[in-house]
Amino acid sequence: MRETRLTVPASEQLGEGLVAVREGSEIDLDVRIESVHEGVLVSAEVDAVAEGECGRCLIDIALPVEVEFQELFAYNSGEAFEYEVQDDHVDLESLIRDAVVLALPFQPVCRPDCPGLDPETGLRLADHPELVTPEQRDPRWAALAGFQASGDDGSDVASDTDPQRD
Ligand SMILES: [Zn+2]
Numbered sequence: 001m002r003e004t005r006l007t008v009p010a011s012e013q014l015g016e017g018l019v020a021v022r023e024g025s026e027i028d029l030d031v032r033i034e035s036v037h038e039g040v041l042v043s044a045e046v047d048a049v050a051e052g053e054c055g056r057c058l059i060d061i062a063l064p065v066e067v068e069f070q071e072l073f074a075y076n077s078g079e080a081f082e083y084e085v086q087d088d089h090v091d092l093e094s095l096i097r098d099a100v101v102l103a104l105p106f107q108p109v110c111r112p113d114c115p116g117l118d119p120e121t122g123l124r125l126a127d128h129p130e131l132v133t134p135e136q137r138d139p140r141w142a143a144l145a146g147f148q149a150s151g152d153d154g155s156d157v158a159s160d161t162d163p164q165r166d
Helices: 093-103 139-153
Strands: 002-009 026-035 039-053 060-074
Touching: 026 093, 039 093, 060 093
Parallel strands: none
Antiparallel strands: 002 026, 026 039, 039 060
8 A cells, every 4th residue: 555645736627617636736635555456546535625705695705625535446457447556556636636626615604604795785794794684584583574564554565475464
């Protein structure tokens, strides 16, 4: 068994979404290579940083990406293995790329409770707490707002409320 640590630059951008690991940014690898009967078993921990925008408030963010994978590289056996040892080497590039891309969040946020942008002014609500209405601060208030609109003045403004409720 052999263990090694490597830092390599991303050979291309990894990911197409709101955040991606940029080409040239550093990828840290903790790799364990074990000899097994059929070939070489590779276990790797990948650490990288994805950069991009918060999906709610659009500020620049950098998110750590930590992912692991394990793959068997077979000796050239003539059988159909997906990965093979070639010239005493194992090529981890496609495995690293797939592992990182799958680990990227679809809806990255700068923080879990990011309140997003104010719908009227476009300002970032986290920077302007005075713009945060009770409805935005606590989504449970949004449901209550509908009841108040229909109950207080009897108008049909809240057309989405159940007419049989009264
Ligand atoms: Zn945000």
